[in-house]
Amino acid sequence: MGNRLSKAICVSLFLLVFIWAGNARSQSYRVETIKMPDGLTNENGAIEFLPDGRLVGCFTRGEVMIYNPKDEKWSLFAEGFHDPLGILVLSNSEMLIIQRPELTRVKDTDGDGSADLYEKVTDDFGLSGNYHEYNYGPVKDGAGNLFIALNSTSPGGSMRPEVRGKIDTLGRDGSNGLRQMYSAVPYRGWIMKLTADGQLHPYASGFRSPNGLGFDSEGNLFATDNQGDWVGTSPLFHVQEGKFYGHPGSLIWTRGWNKGNPYRLSPEVLNGMRTKPAVLFPHGIMANSPTQPLCDQTNGQFGPFGGQLLIGEMNKERIVRVMLERVGGELQGACIPFLDGAGLRKGNNRLAFSPDGVLYVGQNSHGWLGDEGIQRIVFTGKTPVDIYTMNLTKTGFKLVFTEPMEKESLINADNFKLRHYNYAYHKKYGSDQMGVQSDQVRGIEISADGKEVTFTVEALQAGYVYELNLNNIKSKDGGALENTLICYTLNKLIK
Amino acid sequence: MALLFTGTSLSSHAQNGVDSVKTLLIKVETGLQFDLVRFTVKPGQKVRIVFENTDDMDHNLLITMPGAREEVVTTALQLAEKGPAMNFIPKSPKILWSIPVIAPDQKGTVEFTAPEKAGVYPYVCTYPGHGFLMYGAMYVNSTGKMPKLKDDRNIPESRRAAPLSEGEKHDDMHAGHQMPPVPKPLHPYTPISPYLYRVFIEGASPAAIAVSLPDSLSYCWDAGTCRLRFAWHGGFLDNSDLWKGKGDALAKVVGHIFFTDQAFPFRIGKSEKLALINYKGYTLIDRYPEFHYTVNGVDIYEMIRPTIGTIGLVRTFRIPDAGADVVYLADQEDTIVYKSSAGQWKNGQLQLNAAEARQFKVTMTIKKEMKHGK
Numbered sequence: 001m002g003n004r005l006s007k008a009i010c011v012s013l014f015l016l017v018f019i020w021a022g023n024a025r026s027q028s029y030r031v032e033t034i035k036m037p038d039g040l041t042n043e044n045g046a047i048e049f050l051p052d053g054r055l056v057g058c059f060t061r062g063e064v065m066i067y068n069p070k071d072e073k074w075s076l077f078a079e080g081f082h083d084p085l086g087i088l089v090l091s092n093s094e095m096l097i098i099q100r101p102e103l104t105r106v107k108d109t110d111g112d113g114s115a116d117l118y119e120k121v122t123d124d125f126g127l128s129g130n131y132h133e134y135n136y137g138p139v140k141d142g143a144g145n146l147f148i149a150l151n152s153t154s155p156g157g158s159m160r161p162e163v164r165g166k167i168d169t170l171g172r173d174g175s176n177g178l179r180q181m182y183s184a185v186p187y188r189g190w191i192m193k194l195t196a197d198g199q200l201h202p203y204a205s206g207f208r209s210p211n212g213l214g215f216d217s218e219g220n221l222f223a224t225d226n227q228g229d230w231v232g233t234s235p236l237f238h239v240q241e242g243k244f245y246g247h248p249g250s251l252i253w254t255r256g257w258n259k260g261n262p263y264r265l266s267p268e269v270l271n272g273m274r275t276k277p278a279v280l281f282p283h284g285i286m287a288n289s290p291t292q293p294l295c296d297q298t299n300g301q302f303g304p305f306g307g308q309l310l311i312g313e314m315n316k317e318r319i320v321r322v323m324l325e326r327v328g329g330e331l332q333g334a335c336i337p338f339l340d341g342a343g344l345r346k347g348n349n350r351l352a353f354s355p356d357g358v359l360y361v362g363q364n365s366h367g368w369l370g371d372e373g374i375q376r377i378v379f380t381g382k383t384p385v386d387i388y389t390m391n392l393t394k395t396g397f398k399l400v401f402t403e404p405m406e407k408e409s410l411i412n413a414d415n416f417k418l419r420h421y422n423y424a425y426h427k428k429y430g431s432d433q434m435g436v437q438s439d440q441v442r443g444i445e446i447s448a449d450g451k452e453v454t455f456t457v458e459a460l461q462a463g464y465v466y467e468l469n470l471n472n473i474k475s476k477d478g479g480a481l482e483n484t485l486i487c488y489t490l491n492k493l494i495k
Numbered sequence: 496m497a498l499l500f501t502g503t504s505l506s507s508h509a510q511n512g513v514d515s516v517k518t519l520l521i522k523v524e525t526g527l528q529f530d531l532v533r534f535t536v537k538p539g540q541k542v543r544i545v546f547e548n549t550d551d552m553d554h555n556l557l558i559t560m561p562g563a564r565e566e567v568v569t570t571a572l573q574l575a576e577k578g579p580a581m582n583f584i585p586k587s588p589k590i591l592w593s594i595p596v597i598a599p600d601q602k603g604t605v606e607f608t609a610p611e612k613a614g615v616y617p618y619v620c621t622y623p624g625h626g627f628l629m630y631g632a633m634y635v636n637s638t639g640k641m642p643k644l645k646d647d648r649n650i651p652e653s654r655r656a657a658p659l660s661e662g663e664k665h666d667d668m669h670a671g672h673q674m675p676p677v678p679k680p681l682h683p684y685t686p687i688s689p690y691l692y693r694v695f696i697e698g699a700s701p702a703a704i705a706v707s708l709p710d711s712l713s714y715c716w717d718a719g720t721c722r723l724r725f726a727w728h729g730g731f732l733d734n735s736d737l738w739k740g741k742g743d744a745l746a747k748v749v750g751h752i753f754f755t756d757q758a759f760p761f762r763i764g765k766s767e768k769l770a771l772i773n774y775k776g777y778t779l780i781d782r783y784p785e786f787h788y789t790v791n792g793v794d795i796y797e798m799i800r801p802t803i804g805t806i807g808l809v810r811t812f813r814i815p816d817a818g819a820d821v822v823y824l825a826d827q828e829d830t831i832v833y834k835s836s837a838g839q840w841k842n843g844q845l846q847l848n849a850a851e852a853r854q855f856k857v858t859m860t861i862k863k864e865m866k867h868g869k
Contacts (some may be wrong), residue, residue: 033705039683041738061738062692063682076684080704081691083742101693101702101718104776119776129701131743132551156551156599157743162700162717178600228552284576284623315624367525367740368552369624429553429598432579493644 017388028384028482031343033373034360037065037074042055044362046087047352048095055354057362058084058097064106064115067374069354075123078106078115079431085211086137088146096326098135098148101127101164103194124200125150125192126165126185130157132209133188139213141221146194147203147239149210149223152181152249153188171252172261173427178261180229180427181208182249189250191223191239193286205254206245210237211349213243214293215305216324220331224290224311227283230270232431233421234290235277236311236322238331242328246274246425257375259385263427265350271425279322280329280423280465286335289314290369293322294359296349301357301378304388304402310338312348314370317341319377323389326491334390336486343350345371385479390468390486394494396443396456397466399486404450404453415471416441418457450476462493516541516606521618525548525626525740529618532654533641536609543606543619548597554620555582556594556603558633563589564617568626582855583621596622609635615649681734689782694737694746698755699724702774703709705746706784707731712801713750718774721788723799726754726859728806753806753861757826763793764819793817807832807860814852821852834858 043060050056055067056077060425064087078097086098106115107342122328127133138146153159155178159167161186163285169175171183183189191210193203209230212224220441221239225231230247237245244251248262257263270447282286289386291312295303309322318340325331347370359377364370388400409415418441419432443456457466470484517540522530530549536542546556559567570585572576582595591610610616612635619630632649634641641647645655691706699773700719707713714726729750736744759770766792775787775794785798796813814821823845825833833840836856838847847855 037683039680041679061734065683074683079682079686080691081692082695099693102774116779117776118778120718120774122775123702126721128702129695131741154551156549158703160695162719164700164702282510282576284578288624305524365526367742369527369628430579433576456570 012276028380028382029303029339029342030378030380031345032376032378034067034217035072037136040065040074040281042374043366044195044365044374045085045364046097047350047360047362048087048089049250049354049444050089050092052092053139053355054088054092054256055360055374056089056095057175058087058364060364063229064095064097070247076114076365077108079119083134085134086213087487088140091211096138096146098137100133100135103135103138103146103148108343122148122194122198123164125187125190126163128153128163128165128167128185129160130154132157132181134161134209134211136195137213139215139221141421144196147191147206147221149191149213151209151211152183152247153177153303154181155179155183157204158422159184165277168252170261171249173249173261180249181247183252186253187250189247193220193241202253203241204239204243204245205250206247206402207250208247209376211473212290212292212311213239214295214309214469216270216295216309217297222278222309223295224287224293225277227430229427229429230425232425232449233283234281234287236279236281236293236309236335237275237292238278240275243275244273245277246270249494267426274425276491279325279333279335279455280381280487281320281432282336282467282487283469283484286337286487287311287313287316287318290320291349292351294353296353298353298357301379302353302359304383305338310359311335312351314347314349314368317344317346317348319344319351319359327387327389327392327494329466330492332392332489332491334486334488336387336390337483340483341354344375344377345373347371347388355375362380383481385475386478386482387470387486390421390488392488392490392494393454393456396441396454396460396470397488398452398454401451401453401475401481402447403479405453405481406474406476406478407450409473410446410450410453411444412472413441413444413455415473416444416455417469417471418466420461420466423462460493462490465489500845502624504755516543518543518545518551520545521556521631521655522547523554525550525743526653527620527625528654529556529629529631530637530652531619532650533632533634533647535636535639535641537639538609538611538613538635540609541606543604544594545602545604546594546597547602548599551599551648552622553596554596554622555596556605556618557584557590557621558592558605558607558618560580560591561616563587564626564630565620568619568621571621571626572623578623583623585621585712589617591616609633613637617649618699624794647837679867687782688731689784691784692732692734692746693718694732695735695742695744696732696748704777704784706799708799709806710801710802711750712806712808713748714799716784716797718786718798720759721772721774721786722756722759723754723789723810724756724809725798726808727752735741745862754808754826754828754831754859758824760824761790761795762824763790763814763817764820788814802860805860807858810857810859811854812852812855814849817847817849819849821847821849821853823847823857825857830862831864834860835863 047056047057063080082100088096103121105119107117130153137148165185173179209226210223227234251262286491293309297461311320319338321338347363391398417437423434424431466488597603616633688707699717702719715724733747773789777784782866837851
């Protein structure tokens with residue numbers, strides 16, 4: 001979370017999309033608002049589904065509430081949590097919940113419907129009492145390991161006189177820490193792995209505000225981060241053990257670290273150490289504060305985008321969709337709006353699929369920009385006219401559509417506006433689009449069924465976001481293309 | 496709505512002090528708001544605005560023609576990807592003065608001469624997404640008057656009530672406070688003591704647990720250090736700041752602290768080695784939390800209830816398998832009377848053998864007047 005909301009929103013752009021998309025998209029997806037209990041401050045920290053089909057949500061004032069979609073009634077399951085921001089359901093009566101001080105196992109042992117056991121699962125990380133030290137997760141891999149993410153500490157807040165964990169001010173920039181996000185107690189800015197023996201292991205470092213963890217269908221772990229210092233625009237990282245993802249402070253907790261204060265290293269050195277994002281979300285265009293990635297594994301219940309990632313966005317009335325491919329051994333890919341407006345609010349912080357394939361969205365503001373409450377997105381069964389995938393080719397890109405497209409508009413290169421740019425890696429808060437250049441789309445070829453189009457781009461370069469805007473493109477049946485903006489993060493070329 | 500002074504307070508008379516520079520410091524508060532939401536200047540007065548970005552995100556500050564705020568915000572948004580290079584300040588005759596994007600912890604200044612024409616001149620941050628929330632009003636008039644805060648349509652609705660830090664405090668159930676304009680319940684239910692909150696609170700580690708007991712008694716048990724840190728009576732907590740915005744605040748004790756601990760209370764066996772403590776969690780029994788932790792691997796359970804008829808706490812400990820003598824170290828506060836259900840007191844230390852330590856109670860009550868020693 002954290003600076004997730006420090007993010008801008010391109011409302012004018014959005015309003016246009018809203019008016020237009022509200023009509024088109026409402027035919028494929030319908031947004032509904034869940035009635036919340038009276039008296040609840042609806043800042044939703046997390047939502048998940050119980051095996052019996054009820055929804056569990058936790059809220060800023062520490063409540064854990066259960067909602068039965070059948071009778072639309074809420075009941076209290078547990079209370080007293082400090083900023084709970086993640087739930088992993090274990091059974092109808094048991095779940096793991098992350099809060100500021102620890103990961104807690106919460107269980108109703110006597111079957112009366114409310115929890116009576118609050119067992120610490122792990123608190124083996126530092127806590128300075130700074131407001132920005134939000135914790136996220138847990139998510140579980142196929143082997144049963146859990147992963148949690150620990151925010152960096154904010155220069156806008158302070159450390160408490162009494163902290164938990166060893167203090168090492170080498171993880172700060174400046175003697176008082178009042179410059180950039182930092183890590184002065186263990187593992188702030190890390191993603192941690194909890195193994196079955198209860199041990200918490202440092203897993204990957206360099207995160208600023210990773211408010212969103214999730215796996216794809218192949219078991220790859222992903223985390224989003226939030227634009228700010230050292231984060232030029234908000235990214236999606238493919239998180240792998242031992243790697244460093246760019247925000248410096250956390251490096252001091254690397255085993256065997258002997259390079260002193262990481263903020264004293266040159267940006268070139270740090271840049272050489274870091275693993276780049278799989279996907280960049282261009283700020284002001286795609287997402288300013290992306291949140292939880294959730295893989296659509298609904299087998300078509302939620303529409304045609306199975307296997308892709310859906311990602312919440314705090315600053316816009318939007319859910320973003322991500323499609324990935326492996327190029328040169330690494331994951332990279334494209335992001336595209338999935339749903340804009342259509343009644344969706346801002347603050348889209350947590351996502352969960354119901355057993356029948358409805359996407360629930362928990363909303364939060366938490367002092368930044370956002371709305372509050374829970375909405376759900378229902379697939380109506382009508383396939384949206386949309387870009388299904390965007391893939392890199394040796395000489396350009398290939399687009400696959402969900403429906404056959406009208407070939408006359410698709411063959412016209414004037415309908416393809418392509419440009420590329422990248423973002424600076426520096427301590428300054430965010431980055432402008434750097435090196436912006438327009439590209440000419442050439443050699444357009446359309447498949448016989450009208451669902452695929454390939455085109456070439458002269459001098460395709462690695463290290464850039466390729467932003468494509470499609471204009472005047474329709475389906476064969478005359479349906480407008482629902483999303484016309486798609487951004488491909490080209491880290492590696494196909495050799 | 497017509498403002499009191501519109502059209503009536505235009506004055507050609509030079510006012511005393513008009514030539515002196517009026518300096519205003521504007522900071523940023525959590526939740527996309529300027530700390531200073533409105534102010535007055537005189538027509539033609541020299542004004543200096545120092546904008547200090549006390550937030551953790553970027554902001555700018557534009558002053559617009561009366562009534563032009565929303566138009567300017569929309570125009571700024573239309574800059575789209577060109578916005579950053581222009582500091583989100585569009586070219587518009589409706590923008591009178593501006594301070595470009597200021598990074599966190601940086602300052603910017605603008606100096607200008609206030610318009611001769613009286614009116615309400617909005618100031619706004621046009622960083623994308625901020626402008627619909629983050630604005631204020633500069634009143635230019637010779638009278639220095641502004642409408643009542645609650646009636647002021649030129650400031651965000653959320654700022655028309657008393658400041659939140661005052662208003663939401665009374666969210667708290669405790670009597671004796673002025674009620675906020677729209678009272679909000681704490682929860683969708685009425686908490687019944689005993690109940691607890693994990694909180695940031697002064698006098699404990701950041702992993703504190705605050706528990707409300709019946710009879711207006713409360714205590715803080717610290718999961719970071721596995722011990723009772725302090726206890727109070729007369730109320731529970733005011734969490735309004737802690738729960739507001741980003742949570743950059745502490746819970747506040749309501750009532751009077753009557754006990755503050757000094758050190759970890761247990762020594763098990765003869766070992767002088769530093770006790771390794773490990774918090775395990777708690778179980779609710781009749782809603783009372785029973786805390787579980789270990790000291791050098793030995794399990795300890797502790798439940799705290801109120802005493803009956805006096806102000807004090809009954810602490811029930813269970814050490815099922817101490818494997819050695821146990822010493823409970825009472826704090827040497829002469830305001831508290833200690834009693835125990837088992838063991839022997841010696842110099843403020845309760846000595847128990849392993850069998851006695853399986854379950855025992857320590858009762859702590861406030862000393863009424865002169866009392867014999869512990």
